[in-house]
Amino acid sequence: MLLLGIETSCDDTATAVVDEGVRVLSNVSTNQDEFHAKYGGIVPEIASRRHAALLSAAVDDALTRAGVTLDQLDGIAVTAGPGLIGSLVVGVAAAKALAFATGLPLYAVNHLHGHLFAAFLERAQPPEYPFLALLVSGGHSQLVEVASPTALRVIGKTRDDAAGEAFDKTARLLGLPFPGGPALEALARDGNPKMFAFPRHRPDPGTLDMSFSGIKTSVRYFLETDAGKRARREDVAASFQAAVVDVLIDRVARAVDRAEYRALVLSGGVAANGALQSAFVALGERRGIPTFIPERRFCTDNAAMIAAAAERRAGVCRVDPITLVADPNLRFN
Numbered sequence: 001m002l003l004l005g006i007e008t009s010c011d012d013t014a015t016a017v018v019d020e021g022v023r024v025l026s027n028v029s030t031n032q033d034e035f036h037a038k039y040g041g042i043v044p045e046i047a048s049r050r051h052a053a054l055l056s057a058a059v060d061d062a063l064t065r066a067g068v069t070l071d072q073l074d075g076i077a078v079t080a081g082p083g084l085i086g087s088l089v090v091g092v093a094a095a096k097a098l099a100f101a102t103g104l105p106l107y108a109v110n111h112l113h114g115h116l117f118a119a120f121l122e123r124a125q126p127p128e129y130p131f132l133a134l135l136v137s138g139g140h141s142q143l144v145e146v147a148s149p150t151a152l153r154v155i156g157k158t159r160d161d162a163a164g165e166a167f168d169k170t171a172r173l174l175g176l177p178f179p180g181g182p183a184l185e186a187l188a189r190d191g192n193p194k195m196f197a198f199p200r201h202r203p204d205p206g207t208l209d210m211s212f213s214g215i216k217t218s219v220r221y222f223l224e225t226d227a228g229k230r231a232r233r234e235d236v237a238a239s240f241q242a243a244v245v246d247v248l249i250d251r252v253a254r255a256v257d258r259a260e261y262r263a264l265v266l267s268g269g270v271a272a273n274g275a276l277q278s279a280f281v282a283l284g285e286r287r288g289i290p291t292f293i294p295e296r297r298f299c300t301d302n303a304a305m306i307a308a309a310a311e312r313r314a315g316v317c318r319v320d321p322i323t324l325v326a327d328p329n330l331r332f333n
C-alpha cells in the first residue's frame, strides 16, 4: 500500500509517504526544540499549538516530496496514542478530515508499535519473527516479544523513569541544554565510562523489569559532594551512560536466555545512542542473533514508522474516521 503517515504525539510534527511499509518516499519532521528549550522540557500547550500551525503544510510537503497526490494513496495512518492529548488531537483531527473527504481507509496506530516497525523501513532483509525488541524512548522503556505483526507482548518494563527520561534529567543536572540525550552523549564521548561506578539497579532477578531513577539520583548526590564538584563532567556523563547501557543490555541478555528469537531490534529515541548501539550489536554477535537498528532519522519520532506499522497491522487498526478519538493512554495491545 502507498500510505500517508501522520505523527504528532509529542513535539515533532511529522508526516511521511511510505510504499509497502518499506520504501520511504518522503519523511518530513519539524522539530520544535527551539520553542521548548528555554523551559527545559516540553510544554504541552506550546506543542499542540505548533502542531496546529505546521501540520497542514507538513502534509502538503510530504506529498510533494514523494511526488504523489492524495488520490494516488491507498490510505492514511495516524498515531492515535499514547502521547500528549492536545498534540494527538491535532494529528487525529487532520487524519480524520482527510480520510472523510477522500474516502481513503484510515488506520489508527499505537505510537509504540510505530517504533517497533521502524526497523523494517528501507530494509531489503527485514527482521524475522519472532523477534525481541528493546524499545527505549523518552516516555517508555520496555522489552517486547513480537511473534507476528499482531502478536506483541511486553515481557519487561521500567519500574520508574524511562531510559530517555533518565538521560534528559541527568543532562539537566550536568547543565546541558534540552533535549538532553544527544547532548549528554556528545559530552560522554570525551569521558571515561569507568571513572565512576554508578549503581546498576536490577529489580527482582525473576523479572525482566528495569529501573533508571536510582542511577540518576546517585549522579545527583555525587555531584553535590566535593569529589563530584571536582569531577570532569565528561567522565560523569560517560559513567552515567555506561550504567544505563549496562542495565538495558543485561535485560536483553536475560530475555535471550529465556526464549528463542530470530532477531533483536533496538528502537525508540534512545536507540540513536552510539554506546547503546555498539553494546547491542556486540550482544547479538555473542549470541549469534542478527540485530536491527533503524537509521537515526527513524529512531526518534517520525511518521514513516507509523505508516510501517499500519501496513503490517492493517487488519486490526483500520478505523471509522467518524468515530476515531485520540487516546493519550492507549494501551499497548
Ligand code: KG4
Pocket (backbone or CB within 6 Å): 010, 136, 137, 138, 139, 140, 163, 164, 165, 167, 168, 179, 180, 181, 182, 185, 268, 269, 270, 271, 272, 273, 274, 299, 300, 301
Ligand atoms: O522516541 P522519541 O523521539 O520520543 C518519545 O517517544 O519519547 O525519544 C526521545 C528521547 C528523549 O528522551 C531523548 O533525550 C532521547 O530519546 N534521545 C537520546 C539520544 N537521542 C535521543 N538519548 C540518548 N542518546 C541519544 N543520542
Ligand code: ZN
Pocket (backbone or CB within 6 Å): 111, 115, 137, 138, 268, 269, 300, 301
Ligand atoms: Zn516515540
